Each structure stands twice: as structure tokens, then as C-alpha cells.
Amino acid sequence: xxxxxxxLPNVGKxxxxxxxxNAKAQSANFPFCTIEPNIGVVNVPDKRLEKLExxxxxxxxxxxxxxxxxxxxxxxxxxxxxxLGNQFLANIRETDAILHVLRCFDNENIIHVDGSVNxxxxxxxxxxxxxxxxxxxxxxxxxxxxxTAKTGNKEAQTELDVLLNIENTLLQGKSIRSIQFTEAELExxxxxxFITAKPVLYVCNVDEKSAVSGNKYVDLVxxxxxxxxxxVIVLAxxxxxxxxxxxxxxxxxxxxxxxxxxxxxxxxxxxxxxxLLNLQTYFTAGVKEVRAxxxxxxxxxxxxxxxxxxxxxxxxxxxETIAYDDYVKFGSESKVKEAGKMRVEGKEYIVKDGDIMHFxxxx
Numbered sequence: 001x002x003x004x005x006x007x008l009p010n011v012g013k014x015x016x017x018x019x020x021x022n023a024k025a026q027s028a029n030f031p032f033c034t035i036e037p038n039i040g041v042v043n044v045p046d047k048r049l050e051k052l053e054x055x056x057x058x059x060x061x062x063x064x065x066x067x068x069x070x071x072x073x074x075x076x077x078x079x080x081x082x083x084l085g086n087q088f089l090a091n092i093r094e095t096d097a098i099l100h101v102l103r104c105f106d107n108e109n110i111i112h113v114d115g116s117v118n119x120x121x122x123x124x125x126x127x128x129x130x131x132x133x134x135x136x137x138x139x140x141x142x143x144x145x146x147x148t149a150k151t152g153n154k155e156a157q158t159e160l161d162v163l164l165n166i167e168n169t170l171l172q173g174k175s176i177r178s179i180q181f182t183e184a185e186l187e188x189x190x191x192x193x194f195i196t197a198k199p200v201l202y203v204c205n206v207d208e209k210s211a212v213s214g215n216k217y218v219d220l221v222x223x224x225x226x227x228x229x230x231x232v233i234v235l236a237x238x239x240x241x242x243x244x245x246x247x248x249x250x251x252x253x254x255x256x257x258x259x260x261x262x263x264x265x266x267x268x269x270x271x272x273x274x275x276l277l278n279l280q281t282y283f284t285a286g287v288k289e290v291r292a293x294x295x296x297x298x299x300x301x302x303x304x305x306x307x308x309x310x311x312x313x314x315x316x317x318x319x320e321t322i323a324y325d326d327y328v329k330f331g332s333e334s335k336v337k338e339a340g341k342m343r344v345e346g347k348e349y350i351v352k353d354g355d356i357m358h359f360x361x362x363x
Contacts, residue, residue, distance in 0.1 A: 301319040
């Protein structure tokens with residue numbers, strides 16, 4: 001599962017990517033600085049993992065992670081191949097969620113591709129290009145489905161209704177994510193990999209003094225996306241870059257306290273991206289290793305076991321499960337057992353975020 005960072009050229013995408021992944025994507029004050037997408041594997045900050053490490057004292061600790069992709073800047077006309085449009089759109093289609101960076105700061109020394117700072121205009125520029133690409137996709141599919149529907153094929157007629165609804169939504173300048181699909185309708189929608197159906201998180205890139213409470217630009221963005229079923233996060237990207245350059249944890253914390261933040265904004269962003277991707281974490285905890293495992297929300301116990309190894313899922317017998325809060329309360333697996341708080345769960349069990357699990361299987 002991966003999230004793609006998108007935005008106009010020069011809004012801070014590559015600087016943000018560097019902060020997130022500690023990879024050094026080229027960052028400079030001119031458009032199209034990033035051409036090939038950079039991919040970073042980012043650890044998900046989780047205080048529960050730190051607590052388990054403290055209680056178990058394992059030989060090693062392995063956090064959950066998420067893939068972040070830094071995609072080339074988009075310009076008007078991208079849906080028709082302008083700039084790096086075709087490449088950009090192909091790259092974004094391969095991601096599972098979108099982190100849309102909007103410039104929400106004034107600085108005459110940093111060029112804006114359209115000459116002035118206006119995050120709503122910038123957002124609409126990208127929205128229109130993505131919607132046009134999706135419109136092209138849906139209209140191609142409609143040509144085929146209309147022919148089949150005319151023969152009386154009931155499935156094609158159902159699909160036709162779904163596609164016409166999507167076409168109408170796009171022609172109104174709205175993104176596909178604004179439509180509430182049924183499970184049955186999603187069977188027609190998902191294979192088409194619509195770009196504007198992907199969940200989105202708007203990242204308002206502000207200056208340092210706006211890092212805590214935002215500014216007039218952030219207020220405009222929040223108002224603009226209120227009906228879009230999307231989240232907004234405020235981040236001073238240049239400041240975050242300065243923080244990541246500091247060597248010690250203590251130095252970073254002092255810096256954060258100076259500007260009024262409890263934790264780095266990138267930590268909030270990574271957790272938000274994880275949530276956006278509909279992911280959650282369960283843990284395995286032993287003296288050899290304490291590890292966070294990533295699963296989709298709603299995964300069953302056998303599916304969670306399969307993340308460790310496919311044999312665990314095939315031969316699943318049961319899952320010995322401890323709630324995170326119980327583990328912390330009693331302090332060890334043995335004390336949890338003594339208190340009767342370890343549960344034995346079967347194949348139908350839906351794993352909860354934070355469960356500590358041990359799988360029994362037979363292959």
C-alpha cells in the first residue's frame with residue numbers, strides 16, 4: 001500500500017518527501033525538479049511499540065511502515081500530456097491514496113508556477129486535470145458498455161447506470177470520491193482505477209509562525225474541502241526539514257517546544273497517511289522481537305496471520321490474543337494469562353488495532 005505526494009511544481013513536495021523518508025530527493029527552486037518518482041519506505045511512529053519494547057526488552061524492534069511516492073509536479077494540460085502529464089498520471093494511478101501538497105505561505109524568493117499564492121486555484125488546477133483523465137477513462141468504458149447494454153444484458157445495464165453517474169459527477173467538476181458507492185457498484189468501479197476515487201489528505205505547507213494554528217490560506221482550504229470527505233493537515237515543511245537535520249532527539253524536542261509543537265508534523269502526517277490507506281496495526285511480542293504488523297482494517301485473524309507467512313494463514317488453528325491495554329496493565333504475557341485476560345480467537349475474529357497476537361497453525 002502506498003501514498004503518492006502530488007501538487008503543482010515548487011510547492012514543497014520533494015522537501016516533504018525528504019523529511020518523511022530521510023531519502024535525499026533533489027530539491028531546488030525551479031519546476032520539474034523531480035521527474036522520476038522517488039519511493040521511500042517510512043516507519044509509522046507508534047508510542048505503543050515503545051511501551052512494548054520497555055516491557056518485553058526484546059533483542060530487536062520492527063515498526064510498521066508505509067510507502068510514500070514523490071511524484072513529478074503537475075501543470076495545466078497534464079491530462080492532454082502537457083509537461084510531464086502522462087508520466088505523472090500513470091504514477092499516481094499506481095498509488096492507493098493521495099497526499100496533496102498546497103502552498104499556503106508567502107515568500108517572494110520562492111517561484112510560484114502561476115506567479116502568485118492561491119491554494120484554492122492550485123487545488124482546482126490539479127483537480128481538473130485528474131477529473132479530465134478520469135472522464136477520458138469512463139467515456140472509453142461507456143462506449144463498450146452501451147453496446148452490450150443494448151443487447152439486454154442486465155449486468156451491463158447496471159454498470160451503465162454506475163458509469164453514467166460517474167460521468168455526470170465529473171462533468172459537474174466533482175471528484176469520484178464524493179460518490180457513495182454500494183459494494184455491488186464498487187465491483188464495476190474498482191477495476192477502472194479512477195484517480196479521483198482515491199482517498200486524499202490535503203497538506204497545507206505553511207511558514208514556521210503558522211505551524212501551530214494555520215493561517216488565512218489554511219482557512220480557505222478547510223472551507224473549500226468541507227464537502228469532500230477529505231482531511232486537512234497543517235505542516236511547516238521547511239521547518240520540518242530543519243528539525244530532521246538535528247542529530248539528537250533532545251535537540252529536536254527543544255526545537256519543537258520553541259515553536260509550540262508537541263511532536264514533529266511529519267509524525268502526524270505519517271499516521272494520517274496510514275489511516276488514509278485504511279490500515280491498522282497488530283503486534284507480536286517476544287524476547288527475540290517486538291514487531292508491528294500492518295493489516296487492512298477489517299482483516300480476520302487468518303488474514304493477519306498471513307501477513308507473517310502464507311503458511312500461517314493456510315494452516316490457521318487459532319490466535320491467542322491480548323488487548324494492548326491489558327498487556328500494559330499487567331506488564332507481561334504470563335501475568336495477563338494469570339488474570340484470565342488472554343483470549344483464544346478463531347477464524348471469524350476481526351482483528352482490532354493494537355491486538356497482541358500469537359498464532360497457532362498446522363501445515
